[in-house]
Amino acid sequence: MAADLHVALVAADREVWSGEATLVVARTTSGDIGVMPGHQPLLGVLESGPVTIRTSDGGTVVAAVHGGFISFADNKLSLLAEIAELSDEIDVQRAERELERAKAEGDAHAERRADVRLRAAAGR
Amino acid sequence: MGAQLRVYKRRIRSVTATKKITKAMEMIAASRVVKAQRKVAASTPYAQELTRAVTAVGTGSNTKHPLTTEAENPTRAAVLLLTSDRGLAGAFNSNAIKAAERLTERLEREGREVDTYIVGRRGLAHYNFRERKVAESFSGFTDEPSYADAKKVAAPLIEAIEKETAEGGVDELHIVYTEFVSMMTQTAADSRLLPLSLEEVAQESKAKDEILPLYDFEPSAEDVLDALLPRYVESRIYNALLQSAASKHAATRRAMKSATDNAGELINTLSRLANAARQAEITQEISEIVGGASALADATAGSDN
Numbered sequence: 001m002a003a004d005l006h007v008a009l010v011a012a013d014r015e016v017w018s019g020e021a022t023l024v025v026a027r028t029t030s031g032d033i034g035v036m037p038g039h040q041p042l043l044g045v046l047e048s049g050p051v052t053i054r055t056s057d058g059g060t061v062v063a064a065v066h067g068g069f070i071s072f073a074d075n076k077l078s079l080l081a082e083i084a085e086l087s088d089e090i091d092v093q094r095a096e097r098e099l100e101r102a103k104a105e106g107d108a109h110a111e112r113r114a115d116v117r118l119r120a121a122a123g124r
Numbered sequence: 125m126g127a128q129l130r131v132y133k134r135r136i137r138s139v140t141a142t143k144k145i146t147k148a149m150e151m152i153a154a155s156r157v158v159k160a161q162r163k164v165a166a167s168t169p170y171a172q173e174l175t176r177a178v179t180a181v182g183t184g185s186n187t188k189h190p191l192t193t194e195a196e197n198p199t200r201a202a203v204l205l206l207t208s209d210r211g212l213a214g215a216f217n218s219n220a221i222k223a224a225e226r227l228t229e230r231l232e233r234e235g236r237e238v239d240t241y242i243v244g245r246r247g248l249a250h251y252n253f254r255e256r257k258v259a260e261s262f263s264g265f266t267d268e269p270s271y272a273d274a275k276k277v278a279a280p281l282i283e284a285i286e287k288e289t290a291e292g293g294v295d296e297l298h299i300v301y302t303e304f305v306s307m308m309t310q311t312a313a314d315s316r317l318l319p320l321s322l323e324e325v326a327q328e329s330k331a332k333d334e335i336l337p338l339y340d341f342e343p344s345a346e347d348v349l350d351a352l353l354p355r356y357v358e359s360r361i362y363n364a365l366l367q368s369a370a371s372k373h374a375a376t377r378r379a380m381k382s383a384t385d386n387a388g389e390l391i392n393t394l395s396r397l398a399n400a401a402r403q404a405e406i407t408q409e410i411s412e413i414v415g416g417a418s419a420l421a422d423a424t425a426g427s428d429n
Contacts, residue, residue: 010173013166014167029342041337042342043180044341045347071176
């Protein structure tokens with residue numbers, strides 16, 4: 001097997017997660033994409049959605065990513081997002097409250113954000 | 125106590141109070157510089173990766189994009205000036221404002237109309253006082269800017285550059301901010317954000333002379349560039365805001381340090397003057413007593429005769 005991917009999940013104001021991984025699944029505007037070591041160089045636009053990272057030691061990291069980019073070259077994968085949160089950082093109750101409120105106010109963006117958070121938290 | 129002495133004592137008291145305040149402000153600013161610097165460092169990975177991606181799309185495809193192509197005849201330009209909300213930072217704000225004025229003058233000489241966008245109350249006050257037109261202004265976050273603030277600032281600028289020039293859009297976007305070089309040095313700098321010259325960006329990102337791989341674009345090069353460039357502008361503005369904030373705190377620290385030093389010196393001088401005044405008073409009292417005693421002695425000696 002080829003060497004593992006080096007993944008960096010970077011938000012605008014901090015590096016959220018970085019490490020070695022065997023597989024990264026993310027949602028681009030044209031559908032879900034899975035990247036394994038040795039993939040062709042890729043630059044794509046991400047939809048907001050959960051990103052799943054299978055780490056080299058067998059674990060799984062799930063993060064909620066709100067818009068951004070995925071770029072892959074030379075076995076280095078970067079996920080750039082304005083806002084990104086790891087699933088364990090997500091406060092499920094707060095996200096649920098936000099979802100309720102967004103639904104009540106008809107704020108589609110906020111609703112989507114809260115929904116993505118909940119889905120990422122469910123996938124951990 | 126003599127009147128003179130009392131005046132000196134009062135001034136010493138007031139200067140001591142001022143010194144305490146400036147000392148406290150110096151310490152607060154010093155701790156904020158460190159925090160601001162840390163934020164600049166934390167935002168670097170994102171900015172770096174984004175620059176890399178922009179370079180990759182720009183050089184790896186032949187896409188024409190309004191944000192990367194130079195207008196043949198640029199007639200309007202936007203200048204974004206970053207100042208702070210509060211003063212007490214030495215020449216920090218006036219340097220930035222001067223740099224913006226120089227840039228505006230240069231652009232106008234080259235035949236461009238300039239729209240000014242301002243961040244920070246200080247810059248806005250300067251322009252309002254001179255009754256100059258300001259396209260838009262933002263304030264309230266210059267001490268600790270967040271990414272959301274950068275987005276708020278970037279939104280009207282991106283909108284303006286995407287609009288046709290004839291309809292009130294702009295061809296170029298310049299930014300004037302204070303670069304944080306070190307604790308002691310901060311320089312006002314201006315740079316052109318848009319249209320992006322890809323060569324420059326490539327130079328910035330390619331310290332180690334790497335060859336960029338041929339990327340697959342998802343969904344297409346244009347769409348990626350469409351999505352990338354606004355983010356790139358936002359991240360550049362965010363970085364400039366953070367640097368500006370760090371510079372402002374460093375400038376405040378320096379200004380407050382010299383204010384504290386000056387207050388200390390003033391206290392020294394004043395206490396010397398007060399001592400001299402006290403001495404003079406004592407000397408005068410003694411000579412009055414001696415004079416009085418000898419006059420008394422002379423008088424009694426006279427009556428004895």
